[in-house]
Amino acid sequence: MNQVSYSKIKDFLDGRCSDEERRSIIEWITRSEENERTFFRWEELYFLGKFKKPDLAKAEEKLLMRIKEECKARKRVLRMRYVFRYAAMIVTLLAITAFAFWYFVTPHTEWMLAQTTFGETKNIVLEDGTKVWLNENTVLKYPKKFLGNKRMLELDGEAYFEVAKNKQMPFVVEGKTMQIEVLGTKFNFKNRTGCRVAEASLLEGEIRARGNDDEGMILLAPGQRVELNSATKQMKIFATDAGMDAMWHDNLIPLDNANIFHIASILEELYDVEFILSPDIDKTVTYSGVLGRKKNIIEVLDILKETIHIDYKIHNNTIFISTR
Template sequence: MKEQEQYNLVIKFLKGETSPEENENIRNFLKDDTNQKVYDEIVLIWEASYKNIHIDQKKKEIELKKLTNRIDRIHNKEKISIVSTHKRKRTVQSIAKIAAILLVLVIPFSIYFRNYVGNPDIIDDLITKTTLQGQRSSIILSDGTKVYLNSNTQLTYPKTFSENKRQISLVGEAYFEVTKDSNRPFLIKTGNLITKVLGTTFNTKAFEEDSIISISLVEGKVKILDQANNDLDILEPSQEFVYKKSSNQYAKQAFDLDKVTAWKNNILIFDGERLDDISKTLERWYGVKIIIKNNAIKKCKLKAKFENEPLINVLNTLKFAGDFEFKIKDSIVEIDGTGC
């Protein structure tokens, strides 16, 4: 793969527009430790892209120069290089080329300026853990908190928490077992919400493509805040906070513990979900692309439970309940039928 194609693929992946085949290329790319370091740097810049402000071209060039200088410092410090698929070595200046595309063509700038400009060491202290489609993982943070990551999830956290708080950000789904520390609250940023805890166990689901964010409390107590740190609600065990992104409306409700946390044990539970929502879960779980050709069957509501089952078994079971047929070719699943 040519150098420019690699840059474009990384950007495409961060935008969530890659095919299953391209996801596999990303997986292979990240197997190299040096490439992973490069990717982590790019993700941190990418995560500065949530809001827009007007930046003139001259200021863009100034900030890009600062970024390039910072990358030079990393290179001089760690002496790292990137090995391409053709085994050619390139210096870490390649990051600057990708970052230039992100800064000038793709990324809005407000959070980048607010969080990173004027504080050149903050990126060095942050780590981003990413799971691709079809992957699940777990990590222990510096305070002993254990985090289980579902597929297609990004967790950004400091190498060492500060003395007065523990703050991370999440895109995707994770199950937290937070170490109790009454002097340092644990803060999780997910979209427009902040979850504040001292020590507790809960599940957070906040995929970018989903219309809602849900926070499901297993043990302890959590407080939900908005971006302005205004209190929205407090959860007790067995309560779930559901936030609708489009309307900024939210509600508190009971939830099925086994269903919400089943993914952590490699179990899939569908209890009356629509086929189009089930398809999103299967895409993330198995690393495939699912195309539903007939809109009539998207609304079919299905019930099923699967434990460590291959995709073909899952689809064969669902097709009888949903009265549809499917075919798989090159990680693409096509579903068609008359409707349920």
């Protein structure tokens, strides 16, 4: 406020001005001796209008008291500003010290990333001895060293796990919609971004499947598969050939007391062919072991021909099986 009028001084003396105007008038008065004299003359005029015998000395004393109070208030504000400024500096220093202590003294996890592209699979071994196979188009985030009370990983895609046992440190794989917790087991887990259904199949041991949005929790036994539908928020459990669910990771087809009809149904799904079996084939004969997946069905049939003694003929996409 560069110019102060008599009407403003009247509002000031009457207590009708705002706090900002009041501060401006005080600053104007203390800016120069001339402003101070002008104010006293206007104050005298003000009191002459209100009282018959104005007490100029008392008016000046009242004004000086106001000016002193205002100056004290300004000093308190400045003092508080310095206090807050130093407090902020102390808090910042403490935060930096705490971070430095955490980073340089407290053990912390260094995260690693493994990923595959289209048509690519990859095998990695974690620091605890756990073996992981990544299917195509998969990303796995895992710690270089497991710390804390859990072995945590993040999966986007499909992976097969053979988990090293550690009862004191459960193994947890977190997907986009579902997480799997185990102590030591073999399982296949598929939870891909953009895929509506997440699923996990158990080969050995026991796993606990849990929805990330509290859809539920299910304990799986070997030979079971759990599916979580992200659209319906429902978790369901099914009987499955878990070895077949995870067959992609090693290209081995597991056979456990499988007869020729079961073997044929597996090959139909893998190679997109159709089998017709001779009526004289014995359904009670079973086979156990592993059958290696080959590039084409003919290579597989040649192996079966020598191991389980069958003959075959192929016409277009149909395969006829008979006994020797």
